[in-house]
Amino acid sequence: MAFGPFLLLALMEGLVTAAVLALAASGLSLVFGVMRVVNVAHGEFYMLGAVLAWVVTTMIPGPPALAFVAALLIAPLIVATLAALADGLILKRLAYDPEATIVATIGLLYMIQQAALSLYGPNANPVRAPFEWRIQLPWFGYSGYKLFVVLAALAVLLALWLFMTRTKAGLIMRATQVDRTTACAFGINVDRVYMSTFALGAGLAALAGVLVVPIQQAHYLMGGDPLLLSFIVVIIGGLGSLRGTLIAALVIGLSDGVISMFFTPTLAKILATLLVAMVLVFRPQGLFGAKA
Amino acid sequence: MALEVKGLTAGYGPVTVLHGVDFSASPGRITCLMGRNGVGKSTFLKCLMGLIPVSAGAITLDGTALQSLPAHEVPRHGLAYVPQGRRLFGPLTVAENLAVGGLVRGNDRATLNHVLTLFPRLRERLAQTAQTLSGGEQQMLAIARALCLQPKVLLLDEPTEGLQPSMITLIQEAILSLKGQGVAVVLVEQRVDAVLKLADRVAFMVAGRVEETREIKGMAADDLAFRTYVGV
Numbered sequence: 209m210a211f212g213p214f215l216l217l218a219l220m221e222g223l224v225t226a227a228v229l230a231l232a233a234s235g236l237s238l239v240f241g242v243m244r245v246v247n248v249a250h251g252e253f254y255m256l257g258a259v260l261a262w263v264v265t266t267m268i269p270g271p272p273a274l275a276f277v278a279a280l281l282i283a284p285l286i287v288a289t290l291a292a293l294a295d296g297l298i299l300k301r302l303a304y305d306p307e308a309t310i311v312a313t314i315g316l317l318y319m320i321q322q323a324a325l326s327l328y329g330p331n332a333n334p335v336r337a338p339f340e341w342r343i344q345l346p347w348f349g350y351s352g353y354k355l356f357v358v359l360a361a362l363a364v365l366l367a368l369w370l371f372m373t374r375t376k377a378g379l380i381m382r383a384t385q386v387d388r389t390t391a392c393a394f395g396i397n398v399d400r401v402y403m404s405t406f407a408l409g410a411g412l413a414a415l416a417g418v419l420v421v422p423i424q425q426a427h428y429l430m431g432g433d434p435l436l437l438s439f440i441v442v443i444i445g446g447l448g449s450l451r452g453t454l455i456a457a458l459v460i461g462l463s464d465g466v467i468s469m470f471f472t473p474t475l476a477k478i479l480a481t482l483l484v485a486m487v488l489v490f491r492p493q494g495l496f497g498a499k500a
Numbered sequence: 501m502a503l504e505v506k507g508l509t510a511g512y513g514p515v516t517v518l519h520g521v522d523f524s525a526s527p528g529r530i531t532c533l534m535g536r537n538g539v540g541k542s543t544f545l546k547c548l549m550g551l552i553p554v555s556a557g558a559i560t561l562d563g564t565a566l567q568s569l570p571a572h573e574v575p576r577h578g579l580a581y582v583p584q585g586r587r588l589f590g591p592l593t594v595a596e597n598l599a600v601g602g603l604v605r606g607n608d609r610a611t612l613n614h615v616l617t618l619f620p621r622l623r624e625r626l627a628q629t630a631q632t633l634s635g636g637e638q639q640m641l642a643i644a645r646a647l648c649l650q651p652k653v654l655l656l657d658e659p660t661e662g663l664q665p666s667m668i669t670l671i672q673e674a675i676l677s678l679k680g681q682g683v684a685v686v687l688v689e690q691r692v693d694a695v696l697k698l699a700d701r702v703a704f705m706v707a708g709r710v711e712e713t714r715e716i717k718g719m720a721a722d723d724l725a726f727r728t729y730v731g732v
């Protein structure tokens with residue numbers, strides 16, 4: 209294949225990575241932004257989304273598209289419910305102390321991971337894509353499903369942005385993010401906001417997991433990579449900034465696609481980590497974050 | 501009598517700051533709270549809003565006990581708060597700050613319009629973020645935000661601190677017009693001239709207690725109470 213088409217393919221692969229990453233990272237960023245909680249278990253919510261997608265699609269008979277749509281709805285809902293429980297049982301009891309919650313979510317990471325190993329098993333399982341058609345470009349064919357992932361992620365992120373900026377619930381979350389005490393003085397139930405935020409963040413990760421599973425297979429250890437990459441994206445984009453998260457996900461996703469294809473995936477990760485180190489040294493609030 | 505406080509004891513963790521505060525405020529009257537730095541004036545207002553737990557005593561508003569409510573329930577009973585240092589939602593717009601103020605009542609245009617008539621300068625800046633406003637405008641917004649709640653009782657913690665005279669006059673006029681509308685105003689204020697101009701009653705606080713409460717009628721700037729409790 210000539211260089212041009214090869215680059216195009218790399219960029220398209222990168223775009224898919226970016227889309228999934230943007231979804232997962234926006235959840236992490238939201239939780240940190242509003243609650244000041246660094247959720248180390250975020251990748252496990254992603255993994256749970258993928259695993260539950262496998263469970264749901266194997267349980268529902270009929271056309272794969274129907275089963276997949278069911279998974280898209282059910283898996284994030286279950287994960288969000290679990291996250292709400294974890295918030296009430298663990299994070300709330302620690303009074304959302306920034307350090308204690310890091311340790312607690314590390315614990316949560318292992319609990320979820322081992323639960324998945326015990327109940328789901330050590331195997332990687334594929335989930336059928338909801339549809340099979342391919343787009344035939346002059347140089348190569350490309351999975352229509354992957355393009356669907358990009359569009360779906362865009363739609364969800366747009367919905368998230370509208371939710372945060374145009375709805376009353378979004379206003380309540382942003383006010384709580386700025387100053388929880390004053391929010392409380394104006395009648396905002398901060399505990400409820402935190403629970404919903406944690407659930408929403410987990411739901412976004414799970415949704416990313418569902419979308420990725422026809423491409424990647426569901427495995428109980430699959431949460432590590434998205435966690436690392438989400439942290440990278442959130443640090444580069446600026447913690448709590450949705451716009452920054454989106455742009456950083458594009459940068460990381462596209463460069464990951466290109467570098468992985470022309471060189472090696474390892475080099476892509478090395479460069480991304482290096483970029484984070486540079487951002488942390490020269491612009492610790494992130495490229496788009498407000499100065500703390 | 502709208503707001504009645506008896507024997508209020510509270511503090512931060514193990515440290516008790518308020519040692520049995522007795523206090524009251526009534527509709528259509530401005531009750532000022534004076535006292536030296538650190539006697540617990542701000543702590544008292546936070547306590548009224550439920551933002552710090554009460555260890556003893558009672559807060560009642562028109563007969564309803566407030567002291568054991570979760571903080572987010574307190575504003576539903578008609579208490580609004582203008583904190584010391586404003587504490588606006590800086591990255592949010594003026595309009596959004598006002599919308600947060602009106603959350604518990606359900607935001608309606610009429611209330612918003614009424615509030616903006618009191619502070620016309622905010623009307624021109626609705627889409628601007630709060631952090632880009634001048635100090636005086638920020639203080640107006642802090643008061644306007646509280647008014648969107650249509651409060652029965654308005655708690656103001658040094659709302660003219662650090663402002664220039666013309667701005668102070670503007671804010672004082674707004675407070676007087678609220679009094680005219682029947683709001684029970686509780687105003688923490690350090691300057692004697694402002695207290696003489698605004699207050700109907702003044703409560704003097706010393707070391708976490710209200711030592712003395714006086715009607716303002718008949719008091720002058722050289723009153724012994726001011727010298728004793730505020731040191732002017």
Ligand SMILES: Nc1ncnc2c1ncn2[C@@H]1O[C@H](COP(=O)(O)OP(=O)(O)OP(=O)(O)O)[C@@H](O)[C@H]1O
Nearest residue numbers: 512515517535536537538539540541542543544584
């Ligand atoms: N968050 C806090 N944690 C611990 N102690 C506090 C806290 N806030 C205030 N204090 C203490 O409580 C006491 C009363 O403080 P408060 O702010 O109520 O005083 P104030 O009368 O409002 O003073 P000022 O006139 O300076 O505003 C002070 O000794 C202060 O150090």
Ligand SMILES: [Mg+2]
Nearest residue numbers: 541542543584
């Ligand atoms: Mg004070």
